[in-house]
Amino acid sequence: MFFGKSFHLHLPTVCCMFGNPLSPPSSPNPSHRSPMANPVRIAVVGDVHDDWNLQEDTKALQLLQKLEALVLMNLPSSCLQLYVRFLQLSGFGAVYRQIFSSLLQFLDATITYLHFSALPGDFGNENVELVRSIADLKLTKAAILGNHDAWRTQQFAQRQEPRQAGERKDRVQLQLECLGEDHVGYRRVDYPSLKLSIVGGRPFSCGGEHLFRKALLDARYGVQDMDGSAKRIYEAALGAPEDHSVILLAHNGPTGLGSKINDICGRDWVFGGGDHGDPDLAHAISHLKETTQLCIPLVVFGHMHKELAYGNGLRKMIVVGDDNTIYLNGAIVPRVKRLGDDQTANTQSSMNNKTSLSSPNAEDTVRAFTLVEISGGKLKKIAENWVSVTGDETSLQEEHILYRREHEGTENPMQ
Numbered sequence: 001m002f003f004g005k006s007f008h009l010h011l012p013t014v015c016c017m018f019g020n021p022l023s024p025p026s027s028p029n030p031s032h033r034s035p036m037a038n039p040v041r042i043a044v045v046g047d048v049h050d051d052w053n054l055q056e057d058t059k060a061l062q063l064l065q066k067l068e069a070l071v072l073m074n075l076p077s078s079c080l081q082l083y084v085r086f087l088q089l090s091g092f093g094a095v096y097r098q099i100f101s102s103l104l105q106f107l108d109a110t111i112t113y114l115h116f117s118a119l120p121g122d123f124g125n126e127n128v129e130l131v132r133s134i135a136d137l138k139l140t141k142a143a144i145l146g147n148h149d150a151w152r153t154q155q156f157a158q159r160q161e162p163r164q165a166g167e168r169k170d171r172v173q174l175q176l177e178c179l180g181e182d183h184v185g186y187r188r189v190d191y192p193s194l195k196l197s198i199v200g201g202r203p204f205s206c207g208g209e210h211l212f213r214k215a216l217l218d219a220r221y222g223v224q225d226m227d228g229s230a231k232r233i234y235e236a237a238l239g240a241p242e243d244h245s246v247i248l249l250a251h252n253g254p255t256g257l258g259s260k261i262n263d264i265c266g267r268d269w270v271f272g273g274g275d276h277g278d279p280d281l282a283h284a285i286s287h288l289k290e291t292t293q294l295c296i297p298l299v300v301f302g303h304m305h306k307e308l309a310y311g312n313g314l315r316k317m318i319v320v321g322d323d324n325t326i327y328l329n330g331a332i333v334p335r336v337k338r339l340g341d342d343q344t345a346n347t348q349s350s351m352n353n354k355t356s357l358s359s360p361n362a363e364d365t366v367r368a369f370t371l372v373e374i375s376g377g378k379l380k381k382i383a384e385n386w387v388s389v390t391g392d393e394t395s396l397q398e399e400h401i402l403y404r405r406e407h408e409g410t411e412n413p414m415q
Contacts (some may be wrong), residue, residue: 009209039380040115040194042247043139044290044370046302046330047122050138053336054133060367060387061117061139065393068209115194120330121146121203121251126153126171132178140191142184142198146251146303147206147213149175155215184249186221186232188240196374200227201250201284207265207276207303226280233284237294245377246288246293252303253327254282257319261308264329268308276304289323295377297324302331318382318402322332326379326403332368339364339388364390366397380405 021280043061045052054234117137125129134143153172169177178181184200191197202223204210209226217223223232233248253265255277261268265277281299288294306315306329319327365389373381382403388395 002120030189039373039375040196042115042300042372042374043117044328044330044372045117045119045130046332046335046368047120047148048124048130048134048304048335048369049122049148049333050124050127050130051334051336052123052130052134054136056365056389057367058137059389059392059394060369063387063396064369064371066383067396069192078151115191116140116142117331118198118247118249118300119143120249120300122148122302122331124148125151126175126179126337128171128174131175135178135180135182141182142200142249143179143182143184144185144200144251145172145175145179145203147204150204150213150216153216154213156219165251176220186223186236188236190241190244192241195241195244195377197237197244197246199233199237199246199248201233201248201281201301202278203251205232205250205252205278205290205303207252207278209279212375226283229280230283230287233281234287237288238264238292240294242293245297245374248281248285248296250278250281250297250299250301252276252278252281253301253329254285254300255279256282257327258316262315263314264319264327265304266315268304268312268315269310285325297326297374297377298372299325299327300372301329304329305333307333317384320403324378326382328370328372328382328402330370332370332384335368336367338368339390364388370402378405379403 043064115141119134123134123146125148127149128410130162131149134141136285150172153170156173157168165352181189183203184198185203186200188199189196202211202217203221204213204216211217211223211226211229221232223229237246237248255265255275257264257275257277258266259273259275260266261273263273263275265275267274267276276366284384285296285299304315306317308315315329317329321327366386369385369387371381371383371385372379381401384398384400384402385396386398388397
């Protein structure tokens with residue numbers, strides 16, 4: 001936790017967080033410096049599976065940005081708790097709210113503390129409208145389509161030229177058009193101001209040894225087998241500026257991270273488990289480390305849900321490799337829970353008394369995000385965060401630390 005059980009901000013008093021997105025990718029600075037001298041913060045939104053609401057998730061991300069600002073200021077928890085108390089007082093609450101709001105507005109103008117969102121796919125079963133809503137998020141983002149995003153479409157529509165009025169495109173093509181340059185499948189996007197490059201893995205991955213939606217991969221990317229896919233990922237990473245850190249974003253993780261049912265890519269639906277990672281991604285990562293000097297601190301993916309099949313417990317969501325590359329699974333499913341459900345009974349009890357749980361029409365939810373902080377090309381902290389949203393009232397309900405770098409050279413995975 002940052003402080004106590006919950007912290008509330010009344011959003012109408014706060015200016016918009018996303019008014020100044022990152023500049024479009026540009027040519028890197030030729031001068032060589034250490035990767036990512038300034039901290040970079042990423043919000044990972046794992047397998048959505050239709051659990052997305054642009055308005056509600058924007059509110060939650062706004063709160064997370066504000067909390068990051070407070071952390072950057074190194075304010076002691078006692079000060080933060082006093083502020084919460086002042087907001088509850090009838091006499092002085094408005095005065096302190098205005099002072100605090102002004103301070104946060106100043107921070108908005110001077111600090112970027114949540115840089116972008118990483119979305120590893122499975123938005124819905126070819127849910128075009130939801131993907132269009134994600135594309136409208138006013139935050140720099142990188143996304144890749146998963147197997148559910150090509151759930152029915154086995155091949156692209158034959159016509160590639162502009163269609164006549166009334167003619168329909170297939171739903172995979174529509175999703176790709178919605179995401180545009182934000183879809184990073186087999187691509188690299190450089191962010192010079194952050195000294196960061198995002199490299200995308202194989203779209204539509206279903207895990208395991210066989211390509212899923214081979215006809216789609218062949219038609220759009222010229223990929224016909226695992227070797228060809230590994231080559232595309234590898235080549236996408238080549239040419240990353242030498243002073244950049246490289247983050248790989250894929251729908252599924254690589255092979256080689258364990259074969260038990262609760263391992264990060266372990267098969268949990270069959271007796272005896274098995275490694276269900278992507279061999280092409282593993283090969284590309286290995287080849288990059290063998291043949292280049294690229295700094296690869298993080299590989300982000302989803303697909304393998306945190307809750308195991310048949311009620312067998314929870315999956316390991318983070319692995320620290322022997323070379324200190326960290327593999328992060330962001331597939332918290334479901335990522336949205338409605339307050340009042342049995343699943344959120346414990347969360348309800350921790351909420352501030354001001355939050356109404358009785359209105360059946362209110363969108364009273366808690367929403368999951370995995371926050372990643374990188375500094376100097378190394379992972380500093382990873383945390384699973386649950387944010388409650390009730391009308392315009394938001395609060396950080398839970399923070400589960402998955403990883404923290406205590407001191408230089410000391411990793412502390414929390415699983």
